[in-house]
């Protein structure tokens with residue numbers, strides 16, 4: 001198992017590990033700063049590989065924050081391995097996630113972030129947005145790095161297969177194809193369409209990110225507001241139905 005490292009924005013590194021059992025890339029994002037931040041811990045079984053990848057950028061023991069969107073194994077399965085390896089590290093997620101899941105699961109206290117709260121890591125300001133049920137999960141949230149205008153978008157823009165680290169090509173089309181295919185399989189209905197789904201997408205678009213740091217597939221550089229509005233339309237078309 002190898003994890004490849006690519007800088008996709010200034011001091012924002014994409015760590016990508018191939019998961020052959022699912023046919024997807026599992027991507028983490030390391031923000032190099034005074035208080036290093038990692039978005040997604042990836043699976044527990046990937047920990048040795050992803051820790052070695054972090055070590056190419058900075059000392060893994062320096063990691064301070066372990067952010068994620070929602071409680072799933074690819075998002076935070078290796079949380080306790082990271083907490084053991086980095087003595088000052090703590091999870092950072094939604095208040096719901098901290099109270100409902102991590103208060104029992106994590107070996108140390110977590111930081112529950114309110115909607116709109118900013119996590120300052122030094123030069124970077126990471127704004128937390130509570131996004132219940134987007135992409136899925138009551139506890140879901142996303143981080144936006146205001147310093148580099150990078151949105152850590154978790155499972156939004158999911159693209160299966162082996163993809164280039166960063167693209168300026170269309171990512172909405174591949175994400176649409178993946179939703180259509182996904183709805184035919186055993187993992188269908190992963191994203192519920194709720195009364196606040198569209199408003200959540202519009203709120204993300206209003207941030208006007210310049211980079212989308214996606215958990216599965218290529219990150220995207222370009223007009224992210226447009227991509228988010230287009231994906232909102234795709235989701236409305238495909239998922240807002242019985």
Ligand SMILES: [Fe+2]
Nearest residue numbers: 070072136155
């Ligand atoms: Fe997920």
Ligand SMILES: [Fe+2]
Nearest residue numbers: 074154155215
């Ligand atoms: Fe995921």
